[in-house]
Amino acid sequence: MPFQLFNSLSGKTEEFAPAQDNLVRFYACGPTVYDYGHIGNFRTFVAVDVLRRHLLQSGRQLLHVMNITDVDDKIIRNANQKGVPIGEYTAKFEKAFLEDMDALAIQQPERISRATENIPEMIALIQGLAKKGVAYQAEDGSWYYRISKFPEYGKLSKKDFTGLITDGSGRMDADEYEKDDARDFALWKAPKEGETSWDTAIGPGRPGWHIECSAMAMKYLGESFDLHAGGEDLLFPHHENEIAQSEAATGKTFARHWMHVRFLLVEGQKMSKSLGNFYTLRDLVLMGHKPSSIRLLLMSVPYRKQLNFTFDGLVQAANSVERLRNFKIRLETSQWAEGNNPEAAAVAKNAVTEMRAALDDDLNTAQALAAIFDLVRDVNAMADQGKVTKGDIPALLEALTKFDEIFGVLQDHDATHIKATVEWARRENREEKISAAALEMAQSASFSDADVEALVAKHSEARKARDFKTSDAVRDELLAQGIILENTKDGVRWKRK
RNA sequence: GGCGCGGUAGCCAAGUGGUAAGGCAGAGGCCUGCAAAGCCUUUAUUCGGCGGUUCGAUUCCGCCCCGCGCCUCCA
Numbered sequence: 380m381p382f383q384l385f386n387s388l389s390g391k392t393e394e395f396a397p398a399q400d401n402l403v404r405f406y407a408c409g410p411t412v413y414d415y416g417h418i419g420n421f422r423t424f425v426a427v428d429v430l431r432r433h434l435l436q437s438g439r440q441l442l443h444v445m446n447i448t449d450v451d452d453k454i455i456r457n458a459n460q461k462g463v464p465i466g467e468y469t470a471k472f473e474k475a476f477l478e479d480m481d482a483l484a485i486q487q488p489e490r491i492s493r494a495t496e497n498i499p500e501m502i503a504l505i506q507g508l509a510k511k512g513v514a515y516q517a518e519d520g521s522w523y524y525r526i527s528k529f530p531e532y533g534k535l536s537k538k539d540f541t542g543l544i545t546d547g548s549g550r551m552d553a554d555e556y557e558k559d560d561a562r563d564f565a566l567w568k569a570p571k572e573g574e575t576s577w578d579t580a581i582g583p584g585r586p587g588w589h590i591e592c593s594a595m596a597m598k599y600l601g602e603s604f605d606l607h608a609g610g611e612d613l614l615f616p617h618h619e620n621e622i623a624q625s626e627a628a629t630g631k632t633f634a635r636h637w638m639h640v641r642f643l644l645v646e647g648q649k650m651s652k653s654l655g656n657f658y659t660l661r662d663l664v665l666m667g668h669k670p671s672s673i674r675l676l677l678m679s680v681p682y683r684k685q686l687n688f689t690f691d692g693l694v695q696a697a698n699s700v701e702r703l704r705n706f707k708i709r710l711e712t713s714q715w716a717e718g719n720n721p722e723a724a725a726v727a728k729n730a731v732t733e734m735r736a737a738l739d740d741d742l743n744t745a746q747a748l749a750a751i752f753d754l755v756r757d758v759n760a761m762a763d764q765g766k767v768t769k770g771d772i773p774a775l776l777e778a779l780t781k782f783d784e785i786f787g788v789l790q791d792h793d794a795t796h797i798k799a800t801v802e803w804a805r806r807e808n809r810e811e812k813i814s815a816a817a818l819e820m821a822q823s824a825s826f827s828d829a830d831v832e833a834l835v836a837k838h839s840e841a842r843k844a845r846d847f848k849t850s851d852a853v854r855d856e857l858l859a860q861g862i863i864l865e866n867t868k869d870g871v872r873w874k875r876k
Numbered sequence: 877g878g879c880g881c882g883g884u885a886g887c888c889a890a891g892u893g894g895u896a897a898g899g900c901a902g903a904g905g906c907c908u909g910c911a912a913a914g915c916c917u918u919u920a921u922u923c924g925g926c927g928g929u930u931c932g933a934u935u936c937c938g939c940c941c942c943g944c945g946c947c948u949c950c951a
Contacts, residue, residue: 410951411950420950420951424951453949536946537880538947611946612949613950615947641945641951644944648944649945650950651950676888679899680888684889685944696899698899699899702899705912709913737890745888748889749890750897759913760914763914764915854911863912866913872913
């Protein structure tokens with residue numbers, strides 16, 4: 380079955396394939412770098428990452444563009460408060476965001492593009508709209524988009540705007556009084572006192588919210604491209620306005636397919652600072668939660684379904700990752716009898732087939748996960764019965780590789796990331812937020828594999844001599860460093876906590 | 877008010893017109909110097925409630941209850 384993906388534009392699940400060649404051209408709205416990323420942000424980015432990885436595994440090539448919004452009201456306000464240029468202010472959060480992406484094993488897009496580096500492209504787009512009479516300049520110098528010129532306005536958000544002309548109410552913000560119609564939105568904002576602005580052919584000012592995405596998407600992907608993705612809140616007005624701007628300018632379909640990721644709940648409620656359930660990735664890591672647990676939890680519910688992010692769920696996800704990693708370690712470290720068991724190869728192949736079928740079905744990650752757990756259970760059982768042989772291991776590991784090409788949780792880099800986060804917290808004077816659990820997990824990152832191996836060897840020797848007192852002491856010593864040592868009938872093995 | 881999504885075991889959650897995947901947790905057992913890891917058995921006569929269609933509905937329709945989202949800069 381070809382890849383099926385829900386399209387917010389048509390409201391239907393449709394086959395998704397690139398229009399030209401084998402290259403998928405897509406744009407995903409990135410962060411506004413005014414603060415550290417929270418788990419809600421990362422649900423969206425993880426979902427897009429799953430899309431990316433599935434397309435790649437399906438043999439597609441990608442041109443994935445993500446914007447970084449490095450100028451907006453909040454950025455200007457916060458930078459002014461700190462008395463630093465906005466570029467300095469945003470650089471810090473952009474760096475933090477990229478680090479967080481890495482911690483969550485989110486692949487980098489082929490191109491990351493900053494709003495402030497594409498001002499000329501935006502101006503050109505606005506000028507084009509002005510020429511067509513779709514953009515107009517208000518008395519204060521701001522430019523607006525005239526929605527009445529775009530009959531299809533509302534086609535993405537399925538809103539009916541007829542009869543909703545100028546509302547005479549007091550809903551309009553002070554800087555919007557110049558608009559001809561209440562629905563019109565800003566393309567270019569004239570500078571206010573103390574605001575960063577650019578001198579341009581259409582006058583001084585700064586970009587409206589939506590224009591950057593239209594300009595950058597078309598710059599790198601062309602006037603018409605395959606897919607546009609983002610959080611569900613962006614559907615209106617952001618994406619609706621992007622369509623209006625772009626299609627009015629070019630007369631062509633902007634993005635053919637639209638993907639929107641649903642918001643998550645935290646402990647059953649919408650995440651908000653006032654409810655006290657607002658968490659950045661860094662908050663959670665400092666509390667002692669591994670990035671891999673967070674990633675798995677974010678992927679465990681299909682992207683179109685509301686995900687209830689809870690601390691209980693985080694523990695469950697951590698245990699699930701443990702089971703998967705234990706399985707991989709077992710395959711890699713056990714002594715296997717010579718031979719081949721066609722049944723094992725069949726189980727491996729079947730699991731991958733099922734996983735991919737689930738992903739082809741609108742990225743059903745929950746079902747894909749089930750396929751891989753079936754493999755784990757079946758192969759563990761076969762191994763206990765001595766039915767797994769040396770010749771089967773490559774195929775089984777290959778299946779796990781295929782799984783991890785999508786889910787990205789088997790490689791254990793948690794300790795390193797936790798350590799980096801702990802160090803960041805110290806630099807930022809957030810020491811009081813560092814939990815004992817985080818410290819313990821960070822500790823094992825200071826222990827190289829060679830260090831561990833040396834102690835493991837010491838443990839094994841003592842054990843061989845049935846000096847359990849010494850062997851247990853070494854094991855406890857390792858545990859105190861965040862290393863778990865296990866003895867199995869097939870030998871000794873270790874892993875980081 | 878307009879538009880939309882969802883309510884499945886203790887928790888997370890998939891799914892289908894023919895009688896409920898998977899994960900986590902719990903219980904019992906096997907294995908084991910200990911500790912783990914792993915395996916086996918077990919945990920929803922039932923899928924928010926009430927009606928309807930049907931030989932048969934958790935799955936289709938209607939109503940009701942509950943939760944949630946968007947409706948101008950929050951992913």
